[in-house]
Amino acid sequence: MKNPFYPDERRRGITEIDPAALAARGIRGIILDVDNTLTTHDNPHPAPGVLEWLEKARGAGLRLIILSNNRPERVSPFAGMLGLAFEADGKKPLPGGFLRACAHMDLSPRETAAVGDQIFTDVIGARLAGVFCLMVDPIEPEPGWFFRLKRRLERPILRAYERRKPQ
Ligand SMILES: [Mg+2]
Structure with a gap:
């Protein structure tokens, strides 16, 4: 069984994901996080390169949808600007939002x-x-104790994940 704390793959950012390569391995759609994946927290504009990447993904025939734990007031205008369907209040890590997105x-x-x-x-x-x-690296470090705690708890897991490779 796969380790529930380990991603299948890591990239520095979303623009380093190759949509055509995903399509070639049988992936037909992508569920996208918003904050620190497509843009920084509370930023209404996508990060540099994201619009072009979305076009590339669409060009590879991939369906796209946003799944965010953030509120609809945050997610809806952002998704609308990008022409993407969305699920807000996603309650990740519960699987329900992912399954609804699928x-x-x-x-x-x-x-x-x-x-x-x-x-x-x-x-x-x-x-x-x-x-x-x-899993992508966050675009920028988040303020606040809760995020700092989560990032601190991620570190040893990611170190172990990197040590584990190559299998
Ligand atoms: Mg995020």
Whole structure:
């Protein structure tokens, strides 16, 4: 069984994910996190390169949907600007949001990948839902004790994950 704390793959950022390579391995849709994956927290504009990357993903025939734990007031305008469907208040790491997102794209979890920047929400949720899991580095460090705690707890897990490779 796969380790629930480990992503399938890591990238420095979303623009380093190759949509055509995902499509070639049978992935037909991607569930996208927002904060620190597509843009920084509370930023209404996508990070540099994200618009071009979304076009590349669409060009590779991939369906796309946003799944965020953030509120609809935050997620809806952002998703609307990018022309993406969305699920807000996603309650990650519970798998329900991931499964709803798959259903929305009319895909099974096996045909779906998820991209996000946090182990304790994105990675665990993707694992529980059975979708292919890509973890990206957060675009920028977050303020606040809760985020600092989560990042601190991620560090030894990611170190162990990196040591484990190559299998
Ligand atoms: Mg995030």
